[in-house]
Amino acid sequence: MSLLQASPGRLGGRPAEAPARHKPSWRARWNAWAPGYLLVLPAVLLIALMMVYPVVQTVYFSVNKVQLPSFRTTFVGLDNFARILSNPDTWPLVQRTLIWVVGIVVCRIALGLAAAMVFNARVPGIVWLRVLVILPWTIPSVVGANLWRWIFQTDSGVLNQTLRSWGLESWALNWLGHPDTAMMAVIIAYTWAGYPFVMLLILARMQGIPQELYEAARIDGANAWQQFRYITLPSLKAVLLVALILEIVSGLNSFDTLVIMTGGGPAKATQIWGLEIYKTAFTAFNLGGASALSVLMFIAVLVMFVFYGAANKAAQRQRKEVA
Amino acid sequence: MDDPFRHDRRQVLGGMLAAGLAAAAPGSLAAQTKPRGTVTIWVGSWWAPQVPITQKLWEADYPDVKLAFEPLPINGYLDKFTTAALGGTPPDVIDLDSTWVSTVAAKGLLQKLDDVAAKLDVSDISQAVWLAGRFKDAQYAIPARGGPEVYYYNKTVFDRAGVPYPTAGWTHDDLLQIAQKLTIKGEQYGIGVPADASDPSNVLSLFCPILWHFGGDFLTKDNKAPAINTPASVKAITYWSDFYVKYGVAPEGTPNFSTTRDLMPLFEANKLGLISSSSNTFDALLQKPNVKWGAVLSPDKINRAGGWTMGVPVGAKNPDAAKLFLAWLCRPEIQAQVMNRFPASLKARKLPPWNASKWDIFVEAEPFARSVPAVAGWFEMQTALITNLQKVLVKQLSPQQAADAAAAEIKKIIAENA
Amino acid sequence: MTVLDADGPGSPSMSAASRSRRRAWRTGFYRSGIVSLALVFVAFSVLPLAWGISTALKEKEAVYAFPPVWIPSPITFENFIAVFNNAALFQSFLNTLIIATCTTVIALVVGVLGAYGFSRYRFPGRDTLLWSLLFTKLFPRVVVIVPFFVTLRNLDMMNTYQGLILVYLMAIFPVAIWMLKGFFDNIPVEIEEAAVVDGCSLPQLLWLIVIPMSKPALAAVAMYSFIIAWNEFLFALVFTNGLSKRPLSVALAFFIDENGIRWGELMAASAVMSLPALIVFSIAQKALVRGLSEGAVKG
Structure with missing residues (x-):
């Protein structure tokens, strides 16, 4: 019964708001926790049903040599990791992956934010333009990637032909055929497919910023930039963080667009971590190696977040001390 | 939190084990x-x-x-x-x-x-x-x-350059000459050279016959060592890559071109003189009445099955x-x-x-x-080879360097699959 | 609003008439600026697709014409007619519609419950759970696909709607929870506390207060999950067999065969099939626009 009866004391129970006078009994504590557990139960069940096995298997395979098709494993310790780390191709792979991830994250979030600002304006007809902007998102990546590949095609692609017909011969680059431009081209295609989502995410949050804040700011004489800097941006911090995390994860794991557009070429210029995992698993049939690559990626992201968390906490503490 | 997890893990791992056993069981129980x-x-x-x-x-x-x-x-x-x-x-x-x-x-x-x-x-x-x-x-x-596989030629492209159509019995020397004569930079190109890493079979269709014609090969006769960096193989790689690197008779986008998605469209648009492909291209071209084309045996007849x-x-x-x-x-x-x-x-x-x-x-x-060698790890070998061939096309490596790099990778793949 | 809001602070010394004239001029200037910026984004989004759709309106021989033609002449609708006459494609479309809709609904339910739990309650293991949700997304599809396959088979869900819904949920609900949690964290807790004092139960609280206040976030989550389920290819290909359950993304891949890409049919089908997604967006738009600004926060 208490599960369905939320009580104000428990709501928003940030530690500072609920100073315990004496240590509560186990039962009381359980009663305080139970609704939380109940609410997250479906999520936990889904994880238990679907994700525990893949995760356990991935970690297990990463320290084994896996024989197909029976998955007979031979323990090899850190051999799979040692191979990856001692491979001279790994460092360039990391560099390309960083370029790719930073590229798509910056492009998607910058475009998404800019588009959200534009489409948040109250101008008649803008709602319909907004529907059009979202269009790329409705196209399956099999179609979108092939379409971009065709558009970027050096000799007969519509992009180069248009540039040439405008007399911009020198702009008509060998987009996917040269290592220097291939990465840029695939980043553009990947940004196209995903920035509408970032826009929607930000747009949804923007709707939640109370108008009163802006009105108050205007009365105080804040200009547009100051309003953006001190009201909009701080309000978007959480949603930008979510977008950042999602885009990093999607960038690290992506392979389907690249498989279709370049296959990682030319000369490995667009070979990135996610594609390497795909090729290790499905071209080399090396599940141990693919698992080790996945675990390494996992560790790298984990380390990144721990650092971020620590830096964030330190910054908060500093701010408090200043205040 | 631990309990349901453990229970589930056991259940699912059990399922995996069962699947493994089923997969390992011999197939012909009821012969x-x-x-x-x-x-x-x-x-x-x-x-x-x-x-x-x-x-x-x-x-x-x-x-x-x-x-x-x-x-x-x-x-x-x-x-x-x-x-x-x-x-x-x-x-x-x-x-x-x-x-x-x-x-x-x-x-x-x-x-x-x-x-x-x-x-x-x-x-x-x-x-x-x-x-x-x-x-x-x-x-x-x-x-x-x-x-x-055979060569398909575009009659419009040949006519525009005033070059006679190839005939059975032509050689690789003829091929290079014809490709040069056909090429009008930016207008039309002599030969399509597929090199796209996302479509390895296409790449091999043109590369293999050239490799074999010059006496080169991927592996030694016993399939135990790479042969891709022998002098004959390097000569073949040089001939293949020079279409693009030296003579410019292949389209500009060549390093990322596949036959089906890039070269065929160029061929249909009368921008490309020659492509090498199998019988399904024959079918596809039959359905394009506006393209004037012919088919001819490969130069020196050798081709990839x-x-x-x-x-x-x-x-x-x-x-x-x-x-x-x-x-x-x-x-x-x-x-x-x-x-x-x-x-x-x-x-x-x-x-x-x-x-x-x-x-x-x-x-x-x-x-x-x-046919290409039927050996363990061939996928990895062809990926290694194509990556290095692309490096020649984008002028990162010379044919010899690329061949040596590919050979080193192939050697490793052979050892791992032994 | 924000930077791009129309009415800036008017100078108090100006007369009312000149102020309104000036405001009208500024509004017009501002509007055309916004619309032209909006058109830049529309161009980036739409031009690649427009090229594809123009291809779908061309006769086969004209597809690879030099130089490229944007407005085909003659225009042919045979590709679009072929799409409408293609019963298999329609079946795939229905399959995907069912899968995407169910995935979205379940993801919203799991997401709202989970996000509210994580946002409003403190309990042991909370932070670990929250982060592990997100980290499940770090495991590449490539390494989870074989375990997923085995699990689905053990659950007897191969080649079923449920099976695909389940695997898509795994991709979506962690995101749903994170997005919604971020949103819930920003809703002042006082409203709910007042409701609880009035005797509101938890389900009532969610249904009557939290959900109506979170429409924009729910709309964003709904679109996200709908689109993931709509577009995904690898799982869709591997976990279904035959026409009866074949999703749309797989059906579209059939237009790319060993002889190349049948652009006309592919783009005609893609265009027609993306219409429902657009309709969903248009509906969700309203929730996005109205959102909190008219919602309970003000009241």
Whole structure:
């Protein structure tokens, strides 16, 4: 019964708001926790049903040599990791992956934010333009990637032909055929497919910023930039963080667009971590190696977040001390 | 939190173990009993229109067994098969590109088909594709589709440059000269050189015959060491890459071009003089009446055998009926009727519709067709090779350097698969 | 609003008439600026697709013409007619519609419950759980696909709607929870506390207060999950067999065969099939626009 009866004391129970006078009994504590557990139960069940096995298997395979098709494993310790780390191709792979991830994250979030600002304006007809902007998102990546590949095609692609017909011969680059431009081209295609989502995410949050804040700011004489800097941006911090995390994860794991557009070429210029995992698993049939690559990626992201968390906490503490 | 997790993990790992055992169990438990039930067959999407006729002919011969075809798109084809095979529920028959068989067989995903092979008239089957289905002295796949390759030339492009059409008996020297004469920079190009890493078979179609013509090869005769950096092979790589690097007779986007997605469109737009491809391109061009084209045997006649072969995966539920189907499909009169791509059976090629004169060129090309080596880890080898070939095209490496780099990688792959 | 809001602070010394004239001029200037910026984004989004759709309106021979033609002449609708006459494609479309809709609904339910739990309650293991949700997304599809395959088979869900819904949920609900949690964290807790004092139960609280206040976030989550389920290819290909359950993304891949890409049919089908997604967006738009600004926060 208490599960369905939320009580104000428990709501928003940030530690500072609920100073315990004496240590509560186990039962009381359980009663305080139970609704939380109940609410997250479906999520936990889904994880238990679907994700525990893949995760356990991935970690297990990463320290084994896996024989197909029976998955007979031979323990090899850190051999799979040692191979990856001692491979001279790994460092360039990391560099390309960083370029790719930073590229798509910056492009998607910058475009998404800019588009959200534009489409948040109250101008008649803008709602319909907004529907059009979202269009790329409705196209399956099999179609979108092939379409971009065709558009970027050096000799007969519509992009180069248009540039040439405008007399911009020198702009008509060998987009996917040269290592220097291939990465840029695939980043553009990947940004196209995903920035509408970032826009929607930000747009949804923007709707939640109370108008009163802006009105108050205007009365105080804040200009547009100051309003953006001190009201909009701080309000978007959480949603930008979510977008950042999602885009990093999607960038690290992506392979389907690249498989279709370049296959990682030319000369490995667009070979990135996610594609390497795909090729290790499905071209080399090396599940141990693919698992080790996945675990390494996992560790790298984990380390990144721990650092971020620590830096964030330190910054908060500093701010408090200043205040 | 721990309890449900542990319970679930045990359950699922148990399931995995069971799947593993099922997959490891030998396939032919019921060799004596009469085949029954359903045979599931995964094939490329071009099979789709042929399914009804195949089922009809089959039913007349084997009413007790049903054929369930699953035509699949080429995107993700092998990913789907691999996942299903590793997951323990593969189809009973899988249609495989001839260059895939050895890699897949080496990983233990295919059953040996020596018992099927023993019952077949092997001399009736295109030798090159047959050998592509052999791995370590055992047969792992039975060819149904053969595919010697020929050159297609665009008459409009030739006429525009005032170059006579190539004729059988032309050489690689002629090819280079013709390609040079055809090329008008920015306007039209002599030859399409596929080099796209996302489409390795396309790359090999042009590269292999050149490699073999100059006396080079991927591996030594015993398949135990790389031969891609021998002087002859390096000469071939130089000849191949010079189309683009030195002479500029291949389109500008070459390092990322595949035959199907880039070169064919250029060919159709009358921007490209020559491409090398198999009989399915012949079909495709027949449907384009506005393109004026011809087909000719490859220079110096040597060509790469394409083709598709059918295997029975380990873990197939109905392997006996599956083998029955493979043997049935090898019957020339059946293959001639069922296939909508050039058949692998030599006798089927003498039956209608394959005895029409337009197919003669593929019959002529057949004796000069060779397959890529059927060795473990071939996928990785071809990836290593194509990556390094691309490095030559984008001028990061010289042909010799690229050949040495590829050889070093291939050596490692051989050692790992030994 | 924000930077791009129309009415800036008017100078108090100006007369009312000149102020309104000036405001009208500024509004017009501002509007045209916004619309032209919006058109830049529309161009980036739409031009690649427009090229594809123009291809779908061309005759086969004209597809690879030099130089490229944007407005085909003659225009042919045979590709679009072929799409409408293609019963298999329609079946795939229905399959995907069912899968995407169910995935979205379930993801919203799991997401709202989970996000509210994580946002409003403190309990042991909370932070670990929250982060592990997100980290499940770090495991590449390539390495989870074989375990997923085995699990689905053990659950007897191969080649079923439920099976695909389940695997898509795994991709979506962690995101749903994170997005919604971020949003819930920003809703002042006082409203709910007042409701609880009035005797509101938890389900009532969610249904009557939290959900109506979170429409924009729910709309964003709904679109996200709908689109993931709509577009995904690898899982769709591997976990279905045959026509009966084949999703749309797989059906579209059939237009890319060993002889190349049948652009006309592919783009005609893609265009027609993306219409429902657009309709969903248009509906969700309203929730996005109205959102909190008219919602309970003000009241």
